[in-house]
Amino acid sequence: MRVTQQMMYGNFLLYMNNNLSDLMESNLQSSSQKRINRPSDDPVGTARVLDLRTSLSGIATYQKNIDTAKGWLNLADTTLLQVSDVITQAKGIAEQAATGTLSKENREQISYQARQLFEQLVSLANTSYDNKSIFAGHKVDKDAFAERLWATASDNSLDNGGWTIEGSADKTVLVQFTDTAAASGGSVSNIGSATLGYRYSTDGGQTFTSVNGPIPVSGGKALLNLGGVKMTLDAGTQVTTTSISNPNDDRGTWFWVRPTAQYMGDDKDSASVDEYGTQTIAGQATGSFPGNVTVRIDSGGGSLLGPILYSYSMDNGNTWTTGNIMASGVSSNAATLVVPGGILTLSSNGGNTLFAGDQFVIHPRMADIKLRIAVSEEISINNVGKDIFGGVYQDPNASNASLVFGNDAAKNLFDVMGRLVGYLETNNQTGIQGVLEDLDKAHSQVLNQAANVAGRENRLTVAGNVLSSLKLNDNERLGSVEDIDLGELLTKMAQQQLAYETVLKSSSMIMKMTLTNYL
Secondary structure (H helix, E strand, O other), rough: OOHHHHHHHHHHHHHHHHHHHHHHHHHHHOOOOOOOOOOHHHHHHHHHHHHHHHHHHHHHHHHHHHHHHHHHHOOOOOOOHHHHHHHHHHHHHHHHHHOOOHHHHHHHHHHHHHHHHHHHHHHHHEEEEEOEOOEOOOOOOOOEEEEEEEEEEOOOHHOOEEEEEEEEEOEEEEEEEEEOOOOOOOOEEEOOOOOOOEEEEEOOOOOEEEEOOOOOOOEEEEEEOHHHHHHHOOOOOOOEEEOOOOOOOOOOOEEEEEEEEEEOOOOOEEEEEEEOOOOOOOOOOOOEEOOOOOEEOOOOOEOOOOOOEEEOOOOOOOOOEEEEOOOOOEEEEEEEEEEEEEEEEEEEEEEEEEEOOOOOEEEEEEOEEEEEOOOOOEEEEEOOHHHHHHEEEOOOOOOOOOOOOOOOOOOHHHHOOOOHHHHOOOHHHHHHHHHHHHHHHHHHHHHHHHHHHHHHHHHHHHHHHHHHHHHHHHHHHHHHHHHHOOHHHHHHOOOOOOOHHHHHHHHHHHHHHHHHHHO
């Protein structure tokens, strides 16, 4: 076969370019330290690399969430420890003031410290992280608590509301009721009685301002004007009078208008139910629901007595869990359906017949701010302040505020501290002794909530350790797929360089050889 110069040049360039291309590819791997620099290098390996990088990106996000959650919970933990210290101080001054050896002046002196401790507790309850309140539920853009006035009545039947109080006072306002028709006191009167009046003191009971009856009544409410404070009571409230001539008469109804704090955040106490389709069946939900739950009736024409075939959805109706059966209802007018997080009770609202397609949507009140710390794990980073500190709270469905924890006021830290201030400022030794016992219960409530916070901190530690292990494992797997073996690469590069240089040298020698060299 005849070999032309053009064929020789073409072959020389082809061999040189092939060897140079291999050498450049090895050089790229050397500079990047990666075996795979483009999908064509290893399509299967590239898919594995992308999966592992996605996993590592998710781990990084979870670790960032854990760091954020630690910031919130560590601050909450530290704050509650400080609250515990303040309560301990309050116990100390309450123990001093509860003894019979102290004078009225001594208790008044102690009251200044008690009021400062109360204000310090309010400040701690309004702690914020990154300008977000940590004890206000979802309402992180404002303080969890606001100072206000509340009242304690010597008559226990009046202790949890039935009144509203507006205004402010630097000291506790002591209120008593008098009746000109029964000057000696001890009589029970309706607050709207024509002869019923009242007196109040703003200096701890040293002097009183008397207001003769009748007490103004409008719209079913009786108004007490206490200087800078206005107190309204239901017009039907029954009170016991004190002696007109003896302000120390303890037979009557006394009110101590003293400080407390009102919770301004949101809660997770209950859930509402919306009915769609039926107008004669009402729903009520109880439990702790993770989110909205939609319940659909699948069997039609049956009564609440059952059986009832139903489905439920946790994602607003996108997917359904079907085949749930309530075999027998409570009665022909009530049925209980079990759903994730609690139960849905259906009751008659003018009828007891269910139809296929009827739906009931449970809307729980939500107050938790949750961060995802694993593929299927979330953690709440905030707190509902009223469940820790108590105070007063106006439920969204209520017309007036009332004490948190209902009649179990001993757990209510702000109420207990407010009563301590009120009793100290009015020299009520018996009241102080009762508060001393309640401080222990309020302290236990705070410590229980602190333990809840600590438990979540421990979860973060465990989750962080798990993520660190997963990250290490994914990095090792990624390296085994993507990284280059440096020793092998250097050997291969040396071979490729030698091959390239050999091609260059041999090509140069052959190109110099012509027929004229032998003529």
